[in-house]
Amino acid sequence: MSTKEQHNEAAEAAEETVSAEQSEQVVEESEVEVLEADSRYAELVKQAEENQQRFLRAQADFDNFRRRTLKEKEELGQYASMKLIGQLLPVVDNFERAVAAASVNGDFESLAKGVDMIFRQLEQTLEQEGLKAMNVVGEPFNPDFHQAIMQVESDEHEEGIVVEEVQKGYILKDKVLRPAMVKVSS
Template identity: 80%
Template sequence: MNTEQQQKAAQASEENNETTYGADVTEEAGQDAAAADQAAETSEPQGAVQLELEQLRKQADENQQRFLRAQADFDNFRRRTAKEKEEFAKYASLKLIEQLLPVVDNFERALAVSKDNKDHEALTKGVEMIFRQLDQVLASEGLKPMESVGTPFNPEFHQAIMQVESDEHEEGIVVEEVQKGYLLKDKVLRPAMVKVSS
């Protein structure tokens, strides 16, 4: 190979290297731009994710505060209800006792008068009036006596203490009431103690 040919080959090789180097530089620049675009694209979703994460944290804190307030309100309600229930049980008989106080007053007056006065008939009338007053108070609270004599024996309402022979009643009929039974509204407060025909 002569010198001229060598120079041409060297020049062609140099041009080829420049083209390759230029292509490499262009390719690197393209890769850098793509990486920058990808980083920008990646940073946009990361920013959105961070923003959404902050909003969710804020919402979780608000829900936690709401829960704590609701829990405190419920605890206060439970304590208040327990206290009211306790007070109600403690003073449940308040109304009845207020109604019975005039009866007690009348008994005291009757006893005071009976000491000074020996009029037994007046005392008996006074006690009868007080009894009627007491009966009215109890009736207003729903207490009523049972009517047992002449009715069939019922173990829910009667307590049999004796069986007696009876010509005028058939078997299983209450013939005598030894102790009166009472109903409070529709519930048996005390069964009647009775004698039943056999």
């Protein structure tokens, strides 16, 4: 073999060695990349599972909150009038006493006086809860507060003025509980 051929073979062998080393290095780098990708994938899967568990817990908490709120709302609806009824019980007791005293004594004047006192006690209790009677006579007719049942001729009042209250109207806090039944001038 000539020197040139030997030199070419040596060069080829060297290139193969370098090429093999580079291939090994590329394989090692790709293995590292695969390991890093597997590690990142595993980390992402773990995060996804944690997020899924967190989501399920939050959903369960929300369902429990919704059920508890619904139950509280139902109880509030059932027992909303409990406070008012508790305040009205003394009025009921006083009516019972008045009826019992009237049947024993037969004194209707003191019965009337007692019933008047009980009525004032009842009005006071209802006012404390925000109930107010409307004062409508002499006021202009307003369909939001009044229910006209009749029109009457009136020399004293202009047209559209409430002349007589047939049934009282009431306002609870800021809302009309019952409109007043009235006669209106024409």
